[in-house]
Amino acid sequence: MEERKIVAEVSVVPLGTGSASVSEYVAACIDAVSRRKNISYRLNPMGTVLEGPLEEIMEAVKEMHEVPFSKGAMRVVTTLKIDDRRDKPLTMQGKLDRVKKIKPDVKI
Amino acid sequence: MEERKIVAEVSVVPLGTGSASVSEYVAACIDAVSRRKNISYRLNPMGTVLEGPLEEIMEAVKEMHEVPFSKGAMRVVTTLKIDDRRDKPLTMQGKLDRVKKIKPDVKI
Amino acid sequence: MEERKIVAEVSVVPLGTGSASVSEYVAACIDAVSRRKNISYRLNPMGTVLEGPLEEIMEAVKEMHEVPFSKGAMRVVTTLKIDDRRDKPLTMQGKLDRVKKIKPDVKI
Amino acid sequence: MEERKIVAEVSVVPLGTGSASVSEYVAACIDAVSRRKNISYRLNPMGTVLEGPLEEIMEAVKEMHEVPFSKGAMRVVTTLKIDDRRDKPLTMQGKLDRVKKIKPDVKI
Numbered sequence: 001m002e003e004r005k006i007v008a009e010v011s012v013v014p015l016g017t018g019s020a021s022v023s024e025y026v027a028a029c030i031d032a033v034s035r036r037k038n039i040s041y042r043l044n045p046m047g048t049v050l051e052g053p054l055e056e057i058m059e060a061v062k063e064m065h066e067v068p069f070s071k072g073a074m075r076v077v078t079t080l081k082i083d084d085r086r087d088k089p090l091t092m093q094g095k096l097d098r099v100k101k102i103k104p105d106v107k108i
Numbered sequence: 109m110e111e112r113k114i115v116a117e118v119s120v121v122p123l124g125t126g127s128a129s130v131s132e133y134v135a136a137c138i139d140a141v142s143r144r145k146n147i148s149y150r151l152n153p154m155g156t157v158l159e160g161p162l163e164e165i166m167e168a169v170k171e172m173h174e175v176p177f178s179k180g181a182m183r184v185v186t187t188l189k190i191d192d193r194r195d196k197p198l199t200m201q202g203k204l205d206r207v208k209k210i211k212p213d214v215k216i
Numbered sequence: 217m218e219e220r221k222i223v224a225e226v227s228v229v230p231l232g233t234g235s236a237s238v239s240e241y242v243a244a245c246i247d248a249v250s251r252r253k254n255i256s257y258r259l260n261p262m263g264t265v266l267e268g269p270l271e272e273i274m275e276a277v278k279e280m281h282e283v284p285f286s287k288g289a290m291r292v293v294t295t296l297k298i299d300d301r302r303d304k305p306l307t308m309q310g311k312l313d314r315v316k317k318i319k320p321d322v323k324i
Numbered sequence: 325m326e327e328r329k330i331v332a333e334v335s336v337v338p339l340g341t342g343s344a345s346v347s348e349y350v351a352a353c354i355d356a357v358s359r360r361k362n363i364s365y366r367l368n369p370m371g372t373v374l375e376g377p378l379e380e381i382m383e384a385v386k387e388m389h390e391v392p393f394s395k396g397a398m399r400v401v402t403t404l405k406i407d408d409r410r411d412k413p414l415t416m417q418g419k420l421d422r423v424k425k426i427k428p429d430v431k432i
Contacts (some may be wrong), residue, residue, distance in 0.1 A: 009154035011189075013293065015229065020195055020291035023206035032253035043144050043207060043216050044152040045159075046117035048190060054389075058382055065406060067379075071135065074411040077229065079295075080404045081119075081154060081187075082206060082389060084160065085374040089126055089224035092153040093119040098131035106138050108151050121339065123400065128340035128399035133292055162281075173270075173298060182303040183344035185337065187403075188296045190281060195290040225370035227405075236411055239422035246423065246430050257425060259432050260368040260424075261375075261416040262333035262405060297335075297370060301343055308369040314347035315354065315367060322354050324367050 001040075003053045006084040007092055011047040013063050013072035025071065029064040036060055042092060047079075051092045054084065111146075111161045114192040115200055119155040120172050122181035132178065137172040150200060152171055155187075159200045162192065219254075219269045222300040223308055227263040228280050230289035241287065245280040252276055258308060263295075267308045270300065327377045329340075329407040331416055335371040338397035350397065353388040360384055366416060371403075375416045378408065401431050 013058060030048065033041050039052035039060055042105050048064075050057050066079040075099055084089065119132060120137050136154065141149050147160035147168055156172075158165050169204055173186040191198065228245050236314055246264065249257050254270035264280075266273050280309060281294040299306065314320055336353050337346060345409055354372065357365050363384055365377035372388075375379050389402040407414065 007153050009152075013141050013231065014227070015231065015238065016233055018232060018234040020193055020232035021206075021400070022231065023203070023210060027210035027214070028413065030211055034213075034215075041215060042152065043114050043204065044117075044150070045157050045203040045216050046191065047154070049153050051153075055388070060387060062382060063379070069408075069410060075409040078406040079189075080403040080406075082404075083154065083399070084389065084393075084402070085128055085399040086393060090369075093152040095131070096151065098129070099134050100137035102131060103138055105142075105150050106135070107142075107149060121337070123337065123346065124344035125341065126329055126340060126342040131341065162278070166278060170270070170274060173300065177302060178299075183299075183301040186295040186298040186300070188298075190294040190296075191291070192281065192285075192294070196283060223369050225368075236409055237422075239419070239426060242423050243426035243430070245386075246427055250429075257381070257431060258368065259420065259430050261373050261419040262407065263382075265369050266365050274365065293328075295405075299370065301344055303365050311347070311369040312344075312367065313407075318347060318351035319354055320368050321358075322351070323365060 005051055005090060006054045006082055007049045007090055007095060008050045008057050008080060008082045010050060010061050010064060013070060013077045014068035015075040015077060017073055025068045028067045028071065032063050032067055033060050041080045049092055074084060114162045115198055115203060116158045116188060117155045118158060118172060119187045120176060121145055121185045122176035123183040123185060124213050125181055126134045133176045136175045136179065140171050140175055141168050152170060157200055158176060169174050194203055219288060221267055221306060222298055223306055223311060224266045224268045224273050224275050224296060224298045225263045226266060226280060227295045228284060229293045230284035231291040231293060233289055243283045244283045244287065248279050248283055249276050265308055327370050329342060329375055330378045330381060330406055331414055331419060332374045332381050332386050332404060332406045333375060334388060335403045337401045338392035339399040339401060341397055343424060349392045352391045352395065356391055357384050373416055392393045
């Protein structure tokens with residue numbers, strides 16, 4: 001039996017690093033999550049969208065949250081938004097498809 | 109002279125609609141923002157990323173926030189995250205490119 | 217006639233300042249919003265809750281977003297969540313009171 | 325030895341309930357978190373601020389996220405923001421105190 005999946009978005013931001021750039025931290029966070037077999041992800045310009053079982057998503061978020069500390073950051077602000085629907089299966093692609101069905105020219 | 113641009117993500121959610129589906133509202137919000145000449149957008153499974161001048165992004169968000177009310181919703185929760193960098197130009201594509209340069213196999 | 221009010225929460229975070237502390241920026245943002253006659257605010261440990269007309273809240277957020285730049289920051293991430301209910305009046309105190317009615321020992 | 329603490333804010337919102345009111349769900353979520361000995365909380369009009377060890381905060385958020393489902397909701401959107409500082413102790417009160425020191429008349 002396949003486990004129920006949720007869709008979530010996570011953003012991990014280090015504070016006080018001395019540089020306005022965060023791409024190095026983002027790449028390392030993606031590195032961590034991409035090693036998980038049960039989680040799919042897609043990077044967008046404002047965060048990373050995740051799809052997988054709730055329990056493992058929470059584990060992945062804790063792991064991503066540690067990444068900037070392991071690279072020397074003193075303070076990290078991590079934001080997570082969970083979308084969990086239990087009346088029908090929820091996937092990243094399914095959510096996009098439902099909007100596309102109504103508005104076929106939507107830019108994705 | 110080209111105006112300074114910001115990158116933002118917006119999510120507009122109606123509460124108490126009687127249905128767990130929100131795709132109809134998302135499509136109508138996209139419809140509103142896609143008519144603006146100075147704003148680029150990309151839909152992702154958790155929100156809509158916008159690129160354009162701060163002032164016009166704020167106008168677009170106010171317009172998107174009204175959409176569910178115009179369709180009968182009684183309560184709307186709108187979330188906006190603004191990323192504004194002034195030491196170098198900031199674009200949706202540029203943010204992705206900087207991560208891709210470090211991690212070429214990142215899924216976008 | 218009194219204008220319809222919304223309740224919102226805003227958080228303004230400077231990146232790359234070289235210090236993990238943000239209290240100086242928070243105090244200056246509060247300073248800006250506290251000068252507005254039509255907006256009430258309350259600071260909590262994770263953000264500032266605002267109450268007032270939607271249009272003026274948006275103006276205040278733009279003003280708060282500028283504060284860290286005026287103090288030398290190169291990049292600012294501002295998060296805004298708007299709660300707008302139109303079937304009945306919405307206030308900061310009213311929202312708390314409705315929870316307190318159900319759970320009288322709630323800590324506020 | 326005392327465990328390191330983080331400060332976080334959580335918001336749990338059910339979709340498609342047929343009612344624009346959420347106070348009943350908020351009260352039940354507070355009920356869940358208030359039973360945890362290692363977590364302090366404060367409700368504000370836009371969310372609940374938590375203080376405690378990261379691991380247990382994550383457990384509490386998972387528990388709060390289940391509350392609306394147990395009351396019949398079909399879809400729940402949960403938002404979590406974690407503030408984790410490791411160069412000095414971080415507490416709800418300490419964060420407020422640092423702002424108050426700079427701006428003594430701040431409304432809390």
